[in-house]
Amino acid sequence: AQTVTQSQPEMSVQEAETVTLSCTYDTSESDYYLFWYKQPPSRQMILVIRQEAYKQQNATENRFSVNFQKAAKSFSLKISDSQLGDAAMYFCAYRRENNNDMRFGAGTRLTVKP
Amino acid sequence: DSGVTQTPKHLITATGQRVTLRCSPRSGDLSVYWYQQSLDQGLQFLIQYYNGEERAKGNILERFSAQQFPDLHSELNLSSLELGDSALYFCASSPGLAGSSSYEQYFGPGTRLTVT
Numbered sequence: 116a117q118t119v120t121q122s123q124p125e126m127s128v129q130e131a132e133t134v135t136l137s138c139t140y141d142t143s144e145s146d147y148y149l150f151w152y153k154q155p156p157s158r159q160m161i162l163v164i165r166q167e168a169y170k171q172q173n174a175t176e177n178r179f180s181v182n183f184q185k186a187a188k189s190f191s192l193k194i195s196d197s198q199l200g201d202a203a204m205y206f207c208a209y210r211r212e213n214n215n216d217m218r219f220g221a222g223t224r225l226t227v228k229p
Numbered sequence: 230d231s232g233v234t235q236t237p238k239h240l241i242t243a244t245g246q247r248v249t250l251r252c253s254p255r256s257g258d259l260s261v262y263w264y265q266q267s268l269d270q271g272l273q274f275l276i277q278y279y280n281g282e283e284r285a286k287g288n289i290l291e292r293f294s295a296q297q298f299p300d301l302h303s304e305l306n307l308s309s310l311e312l313g314d315s316a317l318y319f320c321a322s323s324p325g326l327a328g329s330s331s332y333e334q335y336f337g338p339g340t341r342l343t344v345t
Contacts, residue, residue: 148333152336158338158339158341159336159338160272160321160336162333162334162335165333206271206272214285215284216262216277216285216287217262217274217334218274219271219272219273220271221270221271222271
């Protein structure tokens with residue numbers, strides 16, 4: 116069974132600094148997709164970034180980038196120039212090819228200090 | 230705004246009762262997914278419908294059922310409610326089936342269910 120582990124229940128970062136959130140997953144598949152979702156206090160789930168396993172290049176979306184290590188089954192999220200609005204729960208998610216459900220990690224609560 | 234709508238926003242009901250949660254997917258999306266998020270937990274996949282047909286089932290209780298209608302909106306029915314069913318219920322939609330693309334899922338704002 117595929118599982119997603121986020122080992123950091125809480126993280127804190129100073130405004131304008133950089134923070135990295137960790138995620139590992141367990142799978143025997145070679146084709147799959149990985150996602151980071153942000154859930155602010157409004158509880159809305161917002162897609163931050165996605166990565167296709169077949170792509171070697173790490174995905175980047177503005178201040179958000181990932182470090183995808185396929186062999187290590189690791190998928191960390193780096194947030195640069197942190198802003199107060201980045202404060203939220205961050206969920207790592209996995210979905211394998213030809214499968215319809217996503218598996219989510221337990222989440223990391225990110226606090227941004229002014 | 231993801232384009233996915235869910236009603237109601239909040240629902241308070243008593244144990245043993247039955248409720249229906251409603252979801253309208255983004256325009257053009259054929260797949261609808263339901264997730265349950267208990268307090269401070271990750272999301273648990275419940276069920277998926279594609280163009281009116283059930284396509285995948287996750288950890289959905291027998292007391293729960295869902296359907297997708299010809300206009301593609303979906304309803305999640307929860308019956309014989311227990312205190313432990315209190316949670317945030319999310320609906321998500323995507324254009325098609327998994328596998329044809331790395332279709333991410335777009336989430337609605339959720340329905341908060343409180344069972345007292």
